[in-house]
Amino acid sequence: MIKRVITGNEAVAYAMKQIDPEVVAAYPITPQTQIIEKYAEYYAKGEVSGELIDVESEHSAMSAVVGAAGAGVRAMTATSSQGLALMLEIVYIAAAMRLPILMPVVNRALSGPINIHCDHSDTMMAANSGWLQFYSENNQDVYDNCFIALKVAERVNLPVMVCQDGFITSHSIEDISLYKDNVIKKFIGEYKPKYNLLKKEITMGPFDMFDYYFEHKRKQAQAMFDSVKVIESTFKEFSLISGRRYDFFEEYKLKDAEKVIVMIGSTYGSARDVVDSLRNNGELVGILGIRVFRPFNFKLLKKKLEKIRNIAVMERYDPLSGFGGILFNEIRSSLSRNDIVEYIYGLGGRDVDDSQILKVFKEMNNGKELIRYVGVRE
Amino acid sequence: MNLKELSNRKARFTGGHTLCPGCGEGIIVRAVLQAINQQVVVGCATSCLEVSTSKFPQTSWKCSFIHNAFENVSATMSGVETAYRVLKRKNKIKDDIKFVAFAGDGGLCDIGLQSFSGALERGHNVLFICLDNEAYQNTGIQRSSATPYGAWTSTTQIGEKHKGKEQFKKDIVKIAVAHEIPYVAQASPSNYLDLVKKVSTAVSINGPSFINILSPCVPGWRYLQMESIHVCRRAVDSCFWPLYEVFVENGVEKWKLNYDPKDKKEPVINFLRMQGRFKHLWNDNKDIVDKIQANIDRKWEELKKRCSV
Numbered sequence: 025m026i027k028r029v030i031t032g033n034e035a036v037a038y039a040m041k042q043i044d045p046e047v048v049a050a051y052p053i054t055p056q057t058q059i060i061e062k063y064a065e066y067y068a069k070g071e072v073s074g075e076l077i078d079v080e081s082e083h084s085a086m087s088a089v090v091g092a093a094g095a096g097v098r099a100m101t102a103t104s105s106q107g108l109a110l111m112l113e114i115v116y117i118a119a120a121m122r123l124p125i126l127m128p129v130v131n132r133a134l135s136g137p138i139n140i141h142c143d144h145s146d147t148m149m150a151a152n153s154g155w156l157q158f159y160s161e162n163n164q165d166v167y168d169n170c171f172i173a174l175k176v177a178e179r180v181n182l183p184v185m186v187c188q189d190g191f192i193t194s195h196s197i198e199d200i201s202l203y204k205d206n207v208i209k210k211f212i213g214e215y216k217p218k219y220n221l222l223k224k225e226i227t228m229g230p231f232d233m234f235d236y237y238f239e240h241k242r243k244q245a246q247a248m249f250d251s252v253k254v255i256e257s258t259f260k261e262f263s264l265i266s267g268r269r270y271d272f273f274e275e276y277k278l279k280d281a282e283k284v285i286v287m288i289g290s291t292y293g294s295a296r297d298v299v300d301s302l303r304n305n306g307e308l309v310g311i312l313g314i315r316v317f318r319p320f321n322f323k324l325l326k327k328k329l330e331k332i333r334n335i336a337v338m339e340r341y342d343p344l345s346g347f348g349g350i351l352f353n354e355i356r357s358s359l360s361r362n363d364i365v366e367y368i369y370g371l372g373g374r375d376v377d378d379s380q381i382l383k384v385f386k387e388m389n390n391g392k393e394l395i396r397y398v399g400v401r402e
Numbered sequence: 403m404n405l406k407e408l409s410n411r412k413a414r415f416t417g418g419h420t421l422c423p424g425c426g427e428g429i430i431v432r433a434v435l436q437a438i439n440q441q442v443v444v445g446c447a448t449s450c451l452e453v454s455t456s457k458f459p460q461t462s463w464k465c466s467f468i469h470n471a472f473e474n475v476s477a478t479m480s481g482v483e484t485a486y487r488v489l490k491r492k493n494k495i496k497d498d499i500k501f502v503a504f505a506g507d508g509g510l511c512d513i514g515l516q517s518f519s520g521a522l523e524r525g526h527n528v529l530f531i532c533l534d535n536e537a538y539q540n541t542g543i544q545r546s547s548a549t550p551y552g553a554w555t556s557t558t559q560i561g562e563k564h565k566g567k568e569q570f571k572k573d574i575v576k577i578a579v580a581h582e583i584p585y586v587a588q589a590s591p592s593n594y595l596d597l598v599k600k601v602s603t604a605v606s607i608n609g610p611s612f613i614n615i616l617s618p619c620v621p622g623w624r625y626l627q628m629e630s631i632h633v634c635r636r637a638v639d640s641c642f643w644p645l646y647e648v649f650v651e652n653g654v655e656k657w658k659l660n661y662d663p664k665d666k667k668e669p670v671i672n673f674l675r676m677q678g679r680f681k682h683l684w685n686d687n688k689d690i691v692d693k694i695q696a697n698i699d700r701k702w703e704e705l706k707k708r709c710s711v
């Protein structure tokens with residue numbers, strides 16, 4: 025392993041270089057831009073063996089990647105926010121065509137108002153698109169998730185997003201350990217797709233009536249169910265090269281906790297410090313971070329949280345639904361509980377300081393409101 | 403190349419599709435695939451052609467075929483063709499493969515124009531074909547930018563105040579030529595060998611190529627189904643739909659006229675009179691017919707000048 029100090033975006037670009045897909049098609053958008061700029065540098069120097077298509081939009085990026093994956097090669101793109109929104113039509117199609125595309129997404133708030141900073145409104149918009157979704161707490165996570173996600177995707181024939189928090193990890197440097205090229209090559213193996221436009225006469229993307237659409241969707245759903253086992257075994261295999269044993273959920277001091285916050289992304293890191301300081305005062309608090317959001321491993325989640333007395337979900341986007349967000353709903357229903365509270369926080373890159381997390385720990389078991397806000401002027 | 407030779411080639415677009423009897427799209431696609439006569443991957447935008455030929459679990463395609471969405475066949479085929487180039491470079495693929503993208507006038511001139519333009523600018527080695535039936539036929543004859551002036555569609559209706567489409571057709575050929583791609587042409591199924599020749603020219607040239615093909619539509623244009631080819635002939639002979647090619651080499655355009663009816667050039671009313679979509683122009687609204695005729699004449703003179711005829 026090689027130690028480096030790099031940003032989350034550089035970690036993604038480096039992972040792309042090591043995966044060395046045949047086709048990358050991408051369009052720039054803050055805060056994803058550095059990924060494709062760095063990749064373009066590798067491309068110019070001849071350090072990657074594939075082709076880079078600088079397309080004219082994200083819609084075309086996803087479309088070209090679908091075409092390339094249909095032609096039987098590894099294909100990647102990367103995006104954020106409006107880019108994901110623009111390509112969303114084809115995001116769904118990629119999943120239905122069962123193409124194992126890897127797409128790093130650097131989370132950024134959706135317009136409007138236009139904003140370039142982090143929240144999770146972009147990937148939550150695509151949470152039910154049939155893609156696997158991996159989230160990252162830090163730069164090492166981002167880097168490692170790319171390889172794990174790719175391997176899982178190719179095993180279950182579903183596309184995957186590897187998400188990281190815009191600017192917070194994407195533009196911050198951190199110590200990370202990189203693997204040697206040959207280690208990665210061996211871990212991801214050669215990609216051997218079942219179908220391929222260039223080899224056999226096949227019809228891809230046909231039109232379904234009511235007599236087949238449902239069956240195709242059922243199979244897609246089954247692939248998502250089945251991916252749970254595949255992810256478990258892939259985590260195990262990855263630990264052999266990394267020494268890091270990941271799981272669907274990351275937990276911190278959960279065992280004897282009475283109050284727990286569930287969250288996604290980089291906030292998990294700062295929340296750990298808050299847990300430590302509260303525990304110094306004798307408060308039994310803990311946190312649960314979501315690494316794999318799709319598939320949603322509700323059985324494991326139930327096991328982890330069923331004994332916890334007070335649970336709050338901190339969600340970094342607002343569904344504007346008159347109720348809570350997807351994560352909140354998922355957790356309530358997995359646990360069949362209606363006493364869990366939701367805190368919407370950090371929208372549009374609003375700073376998340378310890379005081380906000382402290383406030384959630386302090387107030388989560390008081391009051392009647394289910395849907396609450398923290399860190400906003402009201 | 404003659405018709406007999408062509409008909410002996412293996413058909414890669416087969417019967418059993420659900421296009422309307424007399425639909426131009428089937429005739430054209432068969433001709434295109436026969437003309438290519440080597441391994442080919444077809445991309446198809448959402449359209450009549452797509453829904454009529456790829457209804458699961460059946461397929462009319464005896465070559466590889468990919469449909470992605472309505473507006474993105476050009477980007478999709480950019481990806482397919484790029485994957486092929488990489489595999490070829492890495493010696494992982496031996497066969498020579500051609501790539502064809504089919505889109506309707508909606509899928510190419512309107513919602514898919516950006517994707518098309520992007521693919522031309524990037525120079526992918528793909529033959530792009532617009533099956534121009536002059537409206538969104540698949541969804542029930544709505545106006546497109548390729549609908550001709552004066553035509554009835556379900557979104558340009560005939561009433562006291564408005565009488566059909568009030569704008570002229572978008573000149574997609576000129577738009578393609580402006581990208582300085584090596585080969586652009588316009589063809590019609592009524593001139594079958596000319597069409598076949600254009601396709602083989604297009605696929606023999608390195609780089610993107612585009613052929614704009616008139617595709618008669620029975621219910622959309624409202625004529626009798628056995629008259630598809632006749633309608634196209636009227637379009638060609640009235641110079642509503644001239645047949646020509648544009649070669650671009652080192653930035654220099656060479657325009658070539660493939661057919662000149664000369665003194666047999668028909669008045670456009672002959673073309674209009676065959677189709678119910680122009681019924682309101684058969685006897686009334688002469689000012690509209692005159693406008694259409696004047697536009698054709700101007701464009702025809704301009705084309706002849708470009709072709710140095």
Ligand SMILES: Cc1ncc(C[n+]2csc(CCOP(=O)(O)OP(=O)(O)O)c2C)c(N)n1
Nearest residue numbers: 448449450472506507508509537538539540
């Ligand atoms: C994004 C999107 N908008 C609208 C549609 C509905 N739609 C499907 S095909 C079509 C019209 C196709 O017209 P054209 O491209 O001219 O092909 P044609 O059917 O006339 O051959 C429309 C509007 C769609 N499928 N996707």
Ligand code: SF4
Nearest residue numbers: 421422425450619620
């Ligand atoms: S509606 Fe028109 S374009 Fe569509 S299949 Fe029928 S004839 Fe062909």
Ligand SMILES: [Mg+2]
Nearest residue numbers: 506507537539
């Ligand atoms: Mg049309």
